[in-house]
Amino acid sequence: MATLNAPAPLLYVRTSVLDVAYETHGPVAGEPVILLHGFPYDPRGYDEIAPTLAERGYRVLVPYLRGYGPTRFINDQVMRSGQQAALAKDLLDFMDALAIPQATLAGFDWGGRAACIVAALWPQRVRGLVTGDGYNIQDIAKSIAPRAAETEHRLWYQYYFHTQRGVDGLTANRRELCELLWRLWSPTWLEGPSLYGNTAPSFDNPDFVAVVIHSYRHRFMYAPGDPALEFIEQALVPQPAISVPSISLCGADDGVGPPSQEDEDVERFSGFYRRHVLPGVGHNVFQEAPKVTLDALLELLQR
Numbered sequence: 001m002a003t004l005n006a007p008a009p010l011l012y013v014r015t016s017v018l019d020v021a022y023e024t025h026g027p028v029a030g031e032p033v034i035l036l037h038g039f040p041y042d043p044r045g046y047d048e049i050a051p052t053l054a055e056r057g058y059r060v061l062v063p064y065l066r067g068y069g070p071t072r073f074i075n076d077q078v079m080r081s082g083q084q085a086a087l088a089k090d091l092l093d094f095m096d097a098l099a100i101p102q103a104t105l106a107g108f109d110w111g112g113r114a115a116c117i118v119a120a121l122w123p124q125r126v127r128g129l130v131t132g133d134g135y136n137i138q139d140i141a142k143s144i145a146p147r148a149a150e151t152e153h154r155l156w157y158q159y160y161f162h163t164q165r166g167v168d169g170l171t172a173n174r175r176e177l178c179e180l181l182w183r184l185w186s187p188t189w190l191e192g193p194s195l196y197g198n199t200a201p202s203f204d205n206p207d208f209v210a211v212v213i214h215s216y217r218h219r220f221m222y223a224p225g226d227p228a229l230e231f232i233e234q235a236l237v238p239q240p241a242i243s244v245p246s247i248s249l250c251g252a253d254d255g256v257g258p259p260s261q262e263d264e265d266v267e268r269f270s271g272f273y274r275r276h277v278l279p280g281v282g283h284n285v286f287q288e289a290p291k292v293t294l295d296a297l298l299e300l301l302q303r
Contacts, residue, residue, distance in 0.1 A: 010070065015093035017078045021070035022063035026054030032100050033297065035062045038109020039212060040178035041284060042068055042202035048290035053297065065110060066090055067211030069202040080207050082215025083225045084138050085232035088117035095125060104301055106293065108132020108285055120240040128300030129246040130293060132285045133257060134265035134275065137236055143220050154256050157181060161216040170212060174203045185255040186282025245272040245303055247296040251281035251288065
């Protein structure tokens with residue numbers, strides 16, 4: 001598989017709230033593919049996927065999410081929200097700003113959430129979806145219900161972020177903390193430790209802490225959302241189905257959200273849908289399994 005021999009061009013586009021930094025590969029006239037990272041990751045997760053898609057003639061765009069890398073809020077008045085509606089609106093605004101009427105999307109974790117929401121609420125904008133770990137739309141109304149003890153144990157970092165100690169800890173030790181999450185979430189990924197240093201600088205963004213803290217507080221109803229995004233959150237309350245062609249890739253060794261043996265998300269997809277559980281792969285599924293991810297994307301692009 002092709003890999004990057006030189007840095008991809010870094011471009012910027014302005015939306016109503018962000019100057020979004022994004023890397024681009026391939027011809028401008030190519031069919032668009034948007035690749036979305038999660039927490040705590042960045043576009044480096046697609047370094048073995050984007051160039052190969054570009055070689056096949058696709059226009060590949062890999063944005064830095066709000067709070068990561070060179071992406072910046074346009075002013076101090078914009079709420080540093082990390083809620084799911086903000087991530088989805090950013091994706092939609094990104095596509096609008098670049099005059100992209102429809103794209104194939106791939107995303108996991110935060111990026112997968114954005115991709116799933118746009119696919120569910122604006123299906124005409126999405127040709128196909130490769131999602132890390134299935135249906136990633138949060139059911140916030142049910143979030144405060146206690147879970148199994150093993151699940152609660154894996155979510156320790158979220159509860160840490162609910163406290164001022166967590167805010168201070170993430171501020172002071174963001175690189176060490178995120179490196180720990182990489183190790184815990186992808187325990188069998190041998191290359192992970194050597195690749196972490198390529199991604200860690202993205203966490204030095206001045207809004208990283210604020211966006212991360214809000215994300216994990218909002219999903220448990222411990223922080224209010226951005227009023228301007230409430231219409232999206234309300235549209236997500238009934239957990240809308242995703243009708244676009246979709247492939248779900250799940251890491252069998254995911255240390256934060258291991259997949260169940262039975263596919264619990266199958267009823268959330270009303271169109272073509274297939275799920276793959278990948279042995280030896282953890283949470284960072286696309287970077288750990290780039291060939292499987294590429295094959296899934298090409299299958300949808302060639303349908």
